[in-house]
Amino acid sequence: MNTFSKADKNxxxxxxxxxxxxxxxxNPFPEGSAMAQFNAGYPDLMQRFAIFGIxxxxxxxxxxxxxxxxFGHAAFLGVGSYSAVWMFKLLSMNIIPALILSVIIAGVFALVIGFISLRRSGIYFSILTLAFAQMSFSLAYSVLTPITNxxxxxxITLNDPRILDGGTGAGNLPVTGLFGMEMRNTFTLDVGAWAFQFNVGYYVCAIFLILAFYLxxxxFRSPFGLMLRAIKTNQTRLNYTGLNSRPYTLAAFVISGMYAGLAGGLMASMDPLAGAERMQWTASGEIVLMTILGGxxxxxxxxxGAGFIKYFENIFSKINDNxxxxxxxxxxDGLENAIVWVLHFFVGKGWHLTLGMLFxxxxIFLPGGLMEGADRIRARFGRNKGDGDDTPNATTPAE
Amino acid sequence: MGILEVQNVNKSFGGLKALQNVNLNIEEGTIHAIIGPNGAGKSTLLNCFVGKLVPDTGTVMFNGQSLLGIKPHEINQAGVSRVFQTPEIFTDLSVFENVLIPCFAKRDGSFKMNALNRVRNEVDIQEKAEQMLIDVNMIDKRDMIASSMSRGDKRRLEMAMCLAQDPKLLLLDEPTAGMARADTNNTIDLLSEIQDRRHITMAVIEHDMHVVFSLAQKISVLAQGTVIVEDLPENIKGHPKVQEAYLGGAH
Structure with a gap:
């Protein structure tokens, strides 16, 4: 089947x-080298790359x-996490039922919030979603404590029922797994000075990321996606073309809420813990930032964009004065201290400053995000190649 | 029996009476021009047909169905398409995608959750859209981004988009405004060709009398919110009421 163009397949x-x-x-730098702290190939961070990618x-x-x-997408992330942890508490430590419930509950939430918020567009829509997310965040801290703790x-605790696994109430806390494969299991491959870590949890997240990306x-390439792009361009024309924009936007909202629910569920699957701070507006803002930064x-x-921000958050923040x-x-000494003093503001706790400036x-210079940068580079190389192709008649053979 | 029957339509904006007891009857298969000086209420009237405005009183019947209180997309699905005064197109999309959208809307209705189909594989839609671009002589601009085209081309594209839906009634709000003479003549040829071939009923608002008298089979003259004359083109030209409306009369 001719599903995608060649570029898409690539x-x-x-x-x-x-x-x-x-x-x-x-993990390009050998262990123990000065550059080793720029390695991001450890399970925790790789999982986060994939989850925030989704x-x-x-x-x-x-x-x-x-x-x-x-501006309230973190609410779905949080809801997904809570749903997943509840599944771990009540049913089983297998991540599949947890993820299914995360996606469903996040979808239902998105349906309700979207149904109300999508009555408005532009800034009013953003404010409405922000209000809903902050409301969820506050409720999770206050009235909903019986559900959110x-x-x-x-x-998870030892006293949880876990009806499928048969909660015992004794021994160590159980760990999340996929039909017996524990998410925390990591296989380390030592090659010379390098230690490459292959983590089950990461590969589960990565496979979900690939599926999410494929979907x-x-x-993007469906008639539905075409209509969504048309909504962005000109809703008036869309309405006068006999199309009802509301169900389209609502469907997009629910789909994207379900993605966030899946991400939240995966987050809880890697570490069975869900807190309300996951729903805070800063978390929502981070999602917006990732998307705009990437394109x-x-x-x-x-x-x-997700990889970029998570890399900064985890790597730059670890560079301290020492x-x-x-x-x-x-x-x-004098120069050293001066340089360290200046750089001090940009790394470690100051990584937000670096990220903010990069953003x-x-x-300003790449409104289309990192992808625009990549396209420009490709265009430059492409043009050079094109010139080479166009001019063979003009150039005399070298031999 | 007209395809569009407008009876006693009134519309006020605050104290301004934009439309007063407007009666209009558009016969099926004809080109009906609505002319009148600026501020006569022509665009307001058109907005009442497409669901953008709701008249205070009166009825608007299309093919025996009332259009009042129906949403724009439903009116469009019933068979009324509109070309706007300033082209309303999907500026960020390619010309071809612009035409694909109405083709999908015609086939699939106002909403279809076809997120897993592929635009590439919808052969019948692709062929229809291509044919549409050939008809309006724009196939060479197929992959251009719509915003980068000239105003005349945008208008032609918008017309192609409306025609792709096979409308029963096509409303055109000053289709040649701001066009060069050559483009105007092309548009006239295009519209009369469409009318000959497809027998689409058209209602045209127009200032350019050259366009009006080249196309219209019937003309309604609107002044100060009322239809003062509705007649055949040959009777309109020398009509004293029309001259009065345009030249200011005895005031």
Whole structure:
């Protein structure tokens, strides 16, 4: 079947290869070397790359295609996490029922919130979604404590019923798994000075990411996706073309809410713990940031953006003054201190400053996000190649 | 029996009476022009046909069905398409995609959850859209982004989009406004060709008398919110009431 164009097939292949080989790609520096702290190939972070990738891909279906900027997507993430942990408590430590419930509950939430919020568009829609998310966040802390366990966060305990696994009430806390494969299991491959870590949890997340990406690709190339893009461009014309924009936007909203629910469920599957802070507006803002940074409306952009931000959050934030001093120890003391003093604001706790400046640079110079940057680079190389192809008649043969 | 029957339509905006007891009867298969000086209420009247405005009183019947209180997309699905004064097209999409959308809307109705189909594989829709672009002589611009085209091309594209739906009634709000003479003549040829071939009923609002008298089989003259004359083109030209409306009369 001629499902996708060649470019799309290549993109999908690219995603598959990158996600499958991530433990190698993210671990380019040998252990113990000065650069080793830039390695991102450890299970925790790789899982987060994949999970936030799913989140951003889903958000992009709403924001990238229809242009409706939801500022409350973290609510679905949180709802997904809570649902998953409840499944671990009540049913079994298998992640499949947990993920199914996460997606369903997040979908129902999205249906209700979307039904109300989508009565408005533009900034009013954003404010409505933000209000709903903050409401969920506050409720999780207060009235809904019996369900969410308030500030402590929802955790699994030994006394949980777990009717399928037969909760024992003794021994160690059980761990999440997929039909016996424990999510925390990691196989380490030592090659010379390198230690590559292959984690079950990461590969589960990665496979979900590939599926999520494939589905988003199908939606992008479907008549439904075309209508969503039409909504972004001109809703007036769409209505006067006999199309009802409301069900389209609502469907997009629910789909993207379900993606967020899946991401939340996966988050809880990697670490069976759900807290209300996952629903805070800063978390919603982060999703928006990821999508715009990578390139809203592009297929690959949101995944890139998610990876980029998570990398910064986890790697740049670990560079403290001591690390800086070791880097610049070859310099004279005064200069070394001065440089460390300046850089101090950009790394460690100050990583937000670096990220903020990068975000501004991208928005100003690359409004299409990192993907636009990639396209420009490709265009430049492409043109050079094109010139070479166009001019063979003019150039005299060398031999 | 007309395809569109408008009776005693009134519409006020605050104290301004935009339409007063407007009666209009558009015969099936004809091109009906609505002319009148600026501010006569022509666009308001058109907005009442497509569901953008609801008249205060009166009836608007299309093919025996009332159009009042029905949403724009439902009116369109019933067979009324509209070309706007400033082209309303999907500016970020390609010309071809612009035409694909009405083709889908015609086939699938106002909403279809076909997220797993592929646009590439919808051969009949693709062929129809291509044929539509050939008909309006725009096939060479197939892959251009709509926003990068000239105003005349945008209008032609919008017309192609409306025609792709095989409407029963096509409403055109100043289809040649701001066009060069050559483009205007092309549009006239295009519209009369469409009318000859497909017998689509058209209601045209137009300022350009050259266009009006080249196309219209019947003309309604609107002034200060009322239809002052409705007659054949040859009787309109020298009509004293029309001259009065345009030249300001005895005031």
């Amino acid at each position: 993109t999908l292949l690219f995603v598959i290869i990158i996600t499958m080989l991530a433990p190698f790609i993210l 989140l951003a891909v889903g958000f992009n279906i709403l924001f990238g295609l229809t242009g409706y900027l939801s 308030g500030e402590t966060g929802l955790q 988003s690709m199908r939606i 809203a409306g592009t297929l690959l952009g949101p995944v890139l 690390v800086l001093h070791t880097w610049f120890s070859f310099m004279p 501004m640079l991208v928005v």
